Amino acid sequence: MAFTSTDKCLSCGGSSLFPILDLGKQPLANSYAYPGSGTGEQCYPLGLVGCTECSLVQLTGTVAPEVLFDYYPYFSSYSTTMVEAMDALSERVVRDLSLSGDSFIVEIASNDGYLLRSYQKRGIPVLGIEPARNVAEAALRAGVPTLVAYFGRDTAHQVVSRQGRADVVHANNVMAHVPDINGFTQGMAMLLKEDGTAYVECPYLGDLISEVAFDTVYHEHVLYYSLTSFDALVRRHGLAVTDIERLPRHGGSLRYTVRHQGAPVAAAVGELLAEEARLGINSPAYYQGFAERVESVKRELLDLLSALRADGARFAAYGAAAKGTVLLNHVGIDTRTVGMVYDRNPHKQGRVMPGVGIPIADPAELVHDMPTHVLLLTWNLKDEIWEQQRKYRELGGRFILPLPVPVVL
Numbered sequence: 001m002a003f004t005s006t007d008k009c010l011s012c013g014g015s016s017l018f019p020i021l022d023l024g025k026q027p028l029a030n031s032y033a034y035p036g037s038g039t040g041e042q043c044y045p046l047g048l049v050g051c052t053e054c055s056l057v058q059l060t061g062t063v064a065p066e067v068l069f070d071y072y073p074y075f076s077s078y079s080t081t082m083v084e085a086m087d088a089l090s091e092r093v094v095r096d097l098s099l100s101g102d103s104f105i106v107e108i109a110s111n112d113g114y115l116l117r118s119y120q121k122r123g124i125p126v127l128g129i130e131p132a133r134n135v136a137e138a139a140l141r142a143g144v145p146t147l148v149a150y151f152g153r154d155t156a157h158q159v160v161s162r163q164g165r166a167d168v169v170h171a172n173n174v175m176a177h178v179p180d181i182n183g184f185t186q187g188m189a190m191l192l193k194e195d196g197t198a199y200v201e202c203p204y205l206g207d208l209i210s211e212v213a214f215d216t217v218y219h220e221h222v223l224y225y226s227l228t229s230f231d232a233l234v235r236r237h238g239l240a241v242t243d244i245e246r247l248p249r250h251g252g253s254l255r256y257t258v259r260h261q262g263a264p265v266a267a268a269v270g271e272l273l274a275e276e277a278r279l280g281i282n283s284p285a286y287y288q289g290f291a292e293r294v295e296s297v298k299r300e301l302l303d304l305l306s307a308l309r310a311d312g313a314r315f316a317a318y319g320a321a322a323k324g325t326v327l328l329n330h331v332g333i334d335t336r337t338v339g340m341v342y343d344r345n346p347h348k349q350g351r352v353m354p355g356v357g358i359p360i361a362d363p364a365e366l367v368h369d370m371p372t373h374v375l376l377l378t379w380n381l382k383d384e385i386w387e388q389q390r391k392y393r394e395l396g397g398r399f400i401l402p403l404p405v406p407v408v409l
């Protein structure tokens, strides 16, 4: 079965799920294919349900990992902003936890090792765990010890028996993608020393709802955490959230500091839990109107594009990311409206956007093609792209920001 409908909460196992959003059938957001190859067109149901018991929000169903993984080529496209942010993070963690050459850092879903390299630079032993072999090989070539594996109880056991438990575990943008989330969290508890600290980054559900960021809903992104649902998950495995930090990444993320239960808990945790309780984050009422706001963004964007076109506008888009696929497909923007999507990642250039078939090109072409307006699909990287495309702007080009309310910048 390529697609399995969800009838139970993947965290608490509760069966009282309520509907939040239905985006219909959508292509896999990362299935960038070469033109005419016929791939990237298979569609699967996409939508969200909430759990009344633990407040976790999850997809209405999951696509089999082998199907998703099929479409996951090596896209090492980390923005300069991200690399700098990770370097600053490692510097702070080394200082705050007084780490040394005797410490041990593990990163789950370590990608090509760009975070771990910044620890190595500071003399701290590291291990990356990364399931995609070609990505892990890039890390190994860069000198970052990396185990090719999915993370769960078995992998945690293997690492602990070979190298001992970890002082620090990082898990950035992975816990939202793991259907067996209890196996993953139990593995993290096994891996972490009694006084160890884990830092987990995930997109924050509160920001998704307030920013109408429906384009962050796609098949790889299975789970959508609030602090309430995340804390319930880790507590089931003897851990607790001891601090939180709001991050602007991916349209709004939380970085959870997680330790074994008994460690002191910062005031910010209780404050956000109280805020979520006040909003009623586990009740259907909190989500009422969200689906309607998604539909009104769609209508407003189509109206804006057709008004601009009546004035002679020619459109392109920027950012061949998963969220771009979701937005273009859900709003119904294809090659009749947008001629090209520009993206810096050379692995994506020459391919087409899933479902809508818009070709992807090098941003260097932008100032030659000179569309009058560029729809900014990767709105989370707005400031960076705004600076990079100074010349396009100086030549009179304009950007359109699609969310939370479509606007010409």
Ligand SMILES: [Zn+2]
Pocket: 009, 010, 011, 012, 013, 014, 051, 052, 053, 054, 055, 056
């Ligand atoms: Zn639940």
